[in-house]
Structures are given as structure tokens and as C-alpha cells.
Amino acid sequence: MATVTTDTDTQIQARKCYTLTWVKFTKKYEFHAFEPSEDPGSPKGKTASYVVSSSVFNRSKPHLTLHVGPDEKTAPPVACVYEPFFTRSWKVGLGDVVNFPDAVVWEDMRKETWNYSKLGWRTVRKDGTPVKLAWKRTAHHAIDGKSPSQLSARNFKLVEEDGDGSNILAVFTRAFSIRIYGSVQINVDWGDNFEYMVLMTIVTLYEAINR
Secondary structure, X not given: OOOEEOOOOOEEOOOEEEEEEEOOOOOOEEEEEOOXXXXXXXXXXXXXXXXXXXXXXXXXXXXEEEEEOOOOOOOOEEEEEEOOOOOOEEEEXXXXXXXXXXXXXXXXXXXXXXXXXXXXXEEEOOOXXXXXXXXXXXXXXXXXXXXXXXXXXXXXXXXXXXXXXXXXXXXXXXXXXXXXXXXXXEOOOOOHHHHHHHHHHHHHHHHHHHO
16 A cells, blocks of 8 residues: 655555546547545546647647646646657646746756656645655555556656655556556645646656657
């Protein structure tokens, strides 16, 4: 079971869980919410909580955009990513890049190893204090009720860079399916913006690995 240890040594159960899926015959992804007590299974018949649209050929637009809701045409964008050009970092934007581009807050997500085993980025805690985080490959941590495959290189944990690695803020566990990529479990309540960043960065990481 994936838990997170706070400064008071209190064990907190998962706050949010989402299954990441690929929409067939498109370049879109969806996040479907499920309860920590449920098996993520197939999201068939469920309405997506988030949709991620892709713009592959238009470099003037973000490569990936996260929308709240099931339809990117009507759902507001809340985060986006610009793909790197011959660099080791992505530009991750928090906010509505379509309607309020000047208000978007930008952060770098940097590839810190050649094989995508670690990607670092920055955000703020719920109290507004900055924190440096990293998605790190793991063979020992998974969403509640699951065990990570020792053969997969696509299981990740999100940890604070300044800590000892024991404070696991989120985990991503791969699913062995063509359409279902895996499930992400967010272990802390740092607000909506943190959730958007977690989802935006993990789908960016997973798509980069798939190439």
C-alpha cells in the first residue's frame, strides 16, 4: 500500500486516483477517477474527469494541454506542455493558455537521466512554499492494492528532492494494456494546481517514453 508520511508521522490514505487511458484512433488521453478501494480496471462507460489534447504538428501551440472535463472543445484548459527542441527540458504551464496566456505560470521539467528514470520539476505546496520534486522510476512502490512489475521500467514515484525519498507524494503504476496506460495515485492534498501538475507531468513523461 502506498502511503505518505507527514512531518507528524501521520499515515494518510490516497486522496485521488485516476486511470490514464489512450483514446483509440486519436492523439488524446483521458484520466478517469476511481476510488482507492476500487480496482482501476477498465474505465469503459465512465465519464473522463480530465482530457489531454495533443497538437503534434503546430509548434505555435502546446504539445499537450490538460482540460477539466471530458471534452477538450468545451472543457477549460488548466495546464499545458511545450515539447523541447534539442533540449533536456519541457516547459510546463499552469493556467489557461488559450484565454489567459499572460497569466500562465511556467516551470521547467528536466530530464535528469538519459533513460527517463528521473525527471525533476518545481511547484508550491498548499501553503505557498516552493518545493523541488522528481518523478523517479520505482520497482518497490505502487498504487494501493497493486504490486509493481519488476520487469517494467514505467512505474514511477513522486518525491521531494530535498527529503530522504520516504515522503511519496504520488505514484504511477503501469497497466499491461494497449489502451490503458496505468493509474496515478495522489497521496497528499496540496490543492487543485498541484493535482494538475501531477497529471500533466506524468502524461508528458509517459508519452516521451513511448516514442
